[in-house]
Structures are given as C-alpha cells and as structure tokens.
Amino acid sequence: MNELLKQNISKNATFSETELEEFCKHFKLKYFKKKEYLLKQGDVCRFEGFVLNGCFRIFTFDQKGNDNTLYFAAEDWWLMDNDSFMHQSPSHLNIQALEDSEVLMINRTDKLMLYEKLPVVEKLFRVMSQKALVAWQRRLIRNHCETAKERYQNFVSTYPDISSKITDKQMASYLGITHEFLSKIKKR
Numbered sequence: 001m002n003e004l005l006k007q008n009i010s011k012n013a014t015f016s017e018t019e020l021e022e023f024c025k026h027f028k029l030k031y032f033k034k035k036e037y038l039l040k041q042g043d044v045c046r047f048e049g050f051v052l053n054g055c056f057r058i059f060t061f062d063q064k065g066n067d068n069t070l071y072f073a074a075e076d077w078w079l080m081d082n083d084s085f086m087h088q089s090p091s092h093l094n095i096q097a098l099e100d101s102e103v104l105m106i107n108r109t110d111k112l113m114l115y116e117k118l119p120v121v122e123k124l125f126r127v128m129s130q131k132a133l134v135a136w137q138r139r140l141i142r143n144h145c146e147t148a149k150e151r152y153q154n155f156v157s158t159y160p161d162i163s164s165k166i167t168d169k170q171m172a173s174y175l176g177i178t179h180e181f182l183s184k185i186k187k188r
Helices: 003-010 017-024 082-087 108-117 119-145 148-158 168-175 179-187
Strands: 028-032 037-039 047-053 055-061 067-074 094-097 101-107
Touching (some): 003 017, 003 047, 119 148
C-alpha cells in the first residue's frame, strides 16, 4: 500500500507490520478529475478518504446560494463529512476536486469492522479526531480575533501549497470575505 498513508498513520499511532497491512488493504485507490465531486450536499457520506495527490475543496451552499468554504484538503490530508458518515444522514457538504487527484478511500463498513478487529485503529482515529478538533478550534479563534488581512497572511504562510492551487474566489470564501475585499488586501 502507499507509503504516504503509512507515514501518516505512523505519526498518530503505532501499528505492527501485520496490523498496518491489514488496515491498508481496506483502502481502494480512486481517481477524480478536476471539478468532479466526491460528495454532494444531500448525499450520504459512506467513505473516508486520504489524499495521495491533488487538492479538494470542502464547502456548503447557504440559503441564498452562496458557497462557503470550510477547508481544503491536499496531499497527506484526510477528507470526509464526519456528521453524515457517523449518522448516515444527508450531508450538508460538498467535496470537489480542484485538480486531477488520487484518493485512497475506505468505506464505512470496513472502517467499523477494523475498529473491532484492530483496537489500534480506534486509537488512530481518536488521535486524528482530536488533532482535527484543535485545528477547528484554532480556526474559530482566528475568525473571531484576527483581521481579514491577518487571516489571509496566516493561511498563505501556513498552507503555501494549497494557496497556490486555489482561486481568489475560493480563498475569499474560506476567509469569509468578499472577492473584492481580498483583492484590496492583496494590493496592500
């Protein structure tokens, strides 16, 4: 199985070689073309994905039809709709490829089976969930405490690879500002 996935896993939990092979064999490689959706709002999320290469935008549409970007997922990132996946309910999110991409995907049935079969898998996803929660908390604090310019500078310095792959409109959507205001920030 892919070395990038194994490296990512080893940052979060210690697997024996046998456990690692058992875990990895449940992932299927999927290819997505630019603008193709992995998940559309209203569908049920039945997968968790690990991005081998490419970039994705995770966003939702509000009642006025405006899109609001929650986050981006690039190489070595995980992606899914946790709420929809856990509750098997319609998703509020869209996951769209921003470029041709490759993702290793595991379905819900296999993931739940692995929780039972390999206790280290439950530890892995608990640790990853805790790290994701910390990242969301930090983002909320930034959104409430930093100016738009500070949020922009933080994003560009923290995620230079992602910022080079997205449009200004997508960046503005993520920052919670208008495209025009982002243009003014970039000119200064």
